[in-house]
Amino acid sequence: MAAFPEDVAGLRYAHLPADQSAELIDLTVGQLLALRAQTRADQPALVGVRHDGSPDRLTYAQLYDEAARVATALSALAERGSYVALWAPNILEWTVIQYGAALAGMVLVALNPALRAGELEYALTHCRASVLIHADSNRDDDLVEVVAGVAAGLPNLLCISLSERDRWRTPEVSAAVLAAAPTDADDAVMLQYTSGTTGRPKGVLLKHRSLVNVAKLTLEVAAVQRGSVCLNPLPMFHTAGCVIATLGPLWIGGTVILVERFRPAPVLEAMLRERVSVLFYVPTILGALLECQRSAPTPAPALKVIMGGASNVPASMIEDAKKIFGASVLNLFGQTELAPVLSATRPSDSREDQLTTVGRPLPRVECKIVDPVSGETVAVGQPGEICARGYQQFLEYLHDPEATARAVDSEGFVHTGDLGTIDERGYLSVTGRLKELIIRGGENIAPAEIETVLVSHDSIDDAVVVGVPDDRWGEIVAAVIRPRGGAAQLVKADVVDYVARRLALFKVPVRWFVTDSLPTTPTGKVRKFALRDAIASGHLREI
Template sequence: MTASPVTQPPLTESFLPADTSTALDEVTVGGLLARRARECPNRVALIGNRHGTGDTARLTYAELYTEATRAATGIARLAQPGEFVALWAPNVVEWPIIEYGAALAGVTLVALNPVLTLDELTYAIEHSGASVLLHADRSRDYDLAAVVAELAATHAGLTTVSLSDTDRWLPADADPAVVAAAPVDAGAPVMLQYTSGTTGNPKGVVLRHRSLVNVAKLTMEAVGAEPGAVCVNPLPMFHTAACVIGTLGPLWLGGTAVLIEQFAPAPVLEVMRAEKAKILFYVPAVLGALLAVQAASADPAPSLDVVMGGAADVPASMIESAEQTFGASVINLFGQTELAPVLSATRPNDSRADQLHTVGHPLAQVDCKIVDPVTGKVMPIGEPGEICARGYQQFIEYLHDPAATAATVDADGFVHMGDLGTMDARGYLSVTGRLKEMIIRGGENIAPVAVENALADHPRIAAVTVVGLPDEKWGEVVAAVIVLTGDSDGLVEELTAHARQRISPFKVPSRWFVADALPVTPTGKIRKFAVRDQIDTAQLREITGAAQ
């Protein structure tokens, strides 16, 4: 059943107190798995490819718990409770097994992107202080084992273990003493996530058991996910969208998590049909690819209940297309890694306008406010400012970076998200851009997302991002970087006229660049600093026209 936001008197300012009518569950990640193994031992819990073989594993809850306790035993022999244990692997079935095993062993799992270069991997290992690195041998065409060998040659104190070496990390039997000593404190750290790095070096975000379990619980309840649902997860496991919502979400439901190792739209659609999936997790790039292939296919579309995700602006046209194609409620989630990762969600029973044009209402048990980025004052209803949140799900700290932690969490305990947005009198949120991406042209503040939305529906544009560029006269000017569906003849005049019908003249781009593709993070966020670098180094073609 859908958990609708609690009805409340209209807000008089952009401050929404926490809804405390829904209780938190004080259980650890490992404790929740043990609970489900007792309640539904024979239900299929996890489907995915085994590392190195590509063979499909289908594990019941009893089998998954057994493998997790074996993994906990192996990890406990490699590291002490409280230490950091890193995992560097693609979406193989061993990933969630180790996630649960690490939680049961009382270590903090360091989730690493399998495309990291040697320098990036070295940074993460050295910064986290990980004592153990569990790694896949390959990810697609990338030889992870060779990179790890280079790393190990210069890091004598680091224990490296291939997932192929199951005797070391997945012994034949679980040690009862390790299982008995599994953590029970839901407030203890369980995971270290590195931010996706849209603005330079990533920061290490330390998260609690309580945060992960309850974000999964409250998100699934808010969107009306059915108990026992089969859930397809094509998102990268090193990110919280996948290892929290895509993994612990199905666990909360007592459902089945179907883990996709390598995303390709046609095979994923077939898996959805074959497994009778009811929930799909997405980012816009994934959902767009699935919709395009399904539209060209003679096979019937999978029938889904819920399509849930976010991580980037989700066009209204994509939401409507997914509803029509899959017969599902399309849920827009909003948050960030520091919030483990969900702050708000649209609901199936929301109005059409809310579903298409907002990021929904905050989940239960979290305070939310919109503040002036300079003064910190709470903004009036409907006035834009920085979105801030305070609650059970917020991160413990940025590892080894108290200054950054203090700069992000204010004196009242609110996490400042760096996202700009508005709150209406009901508490619904709309995102207008990123604080660091705000363009200031001649003293006028311009949110790039407003310009992007004005251009995104033009038929000659496949993708667009907007950035500010230095200008002697204006300080900054608006620049649009576009991926085209055809040629660029007459484009500047056409797009300028299109934009002027939708936004104020000072927001209309004065510089236009064409790209073959936009640089994005693995979760679909456009790397705007990389876009600026491409412009600065003349990697993009600038187009001009008579109308500027």
């Protein structure tokens, strides 16, 4: 039984005090890397593909040296505390620059390489970035061309291609730069853009202490062994990829196998070849690996821990992963504002808890469930909004004090916008979201952003975007359109192309519906749940 507060009548309130059993460490990201370079200098730290397509392997000593050269270059390019944006896929340089920026006292702005020009320009303008380091391409997208167009309107932005190696990395390390590396774990170190219900992404500012300790404690509760080989197929611009799957292995002195582009068969081969014991996942990735392994001629990799989440994980997927890979499958829950993990299931948890809950909060973080309307703490077992307070919470939404004040209450608790319960043992279950965000394979998508683009189309009078369940992605994007002028026909291909030219492809609706009217409340607000029900029951015409 967890220690919940009670009133005079014996009613227990869903306010779980922080578990004080684990220690927090007072280290910056750069200090932790320097420590590992001393204690495990020759241990393989990072295996991946470089920007030029060549495979490479770095020990901890080599990784620190590379990061120090980046720090030296950045210190000559921008003032300490500047925002340095990184726009690239999962290449080895991503991790090197992440550590280099931390050593230089810069704030790394992690950008999705799938962003379109307008989205990139918004982020760079909003954070007032001093430097943009970018890849030349991402899959079929020419990033150089996009940067050239965006940079024309940002004269104070210094743009550097990763091909220009001598500009973002120096031949020699500056001892003065390393001597001045940040030592205050409460300094800002990373800016992550997360989609919000307003339609414009918010910049979540995170500090060293949050990233280092969330990574440390997540791997500790997962019982990951020191020196483990860990495979990271998650996008590095997400906190799951660049915090849990990067700084977590750093804490245990392990090896990261960084996947440039996820394809199940080569990833399974790499897991066997590199003797991987830890896999980080979202359901889309784990599902694809399971499907591929079922027909693979080679034996399944013998894993010890599979950890991830990002959306509701089907119980059948967890059980299949345990059966095929022999691993403990752990469900993580949180959000970017919590850097990003609030709770996790443990290897010692019962089968039922691993299948039906998101576990218990990490050590050293308080959790409470509140009534979404009154803000009062509800009774144990009653549903409400999940809130958390602790070392891992974000500093602020950059340049948006109003949004920060809405997200953090007067007692310092972060309101997650997720609905759930906490039982008498302290286990959390997620039941829904106050937010309207759609989570597609781990990607957060703001409906309002897509709706704004849709209603700017000449043939559309009104549009509503909702998430609908999908076996592969967890959720997919669906658009319900009211054509302009009562048009009987809407050219779907034209609208799809219109959206795809303005937004990243993962935001483009997959399913399209038309309607003569949208269900609204007496105050005129669209009843999105009614549209989801209509889609589920087949009462809307799909095109």
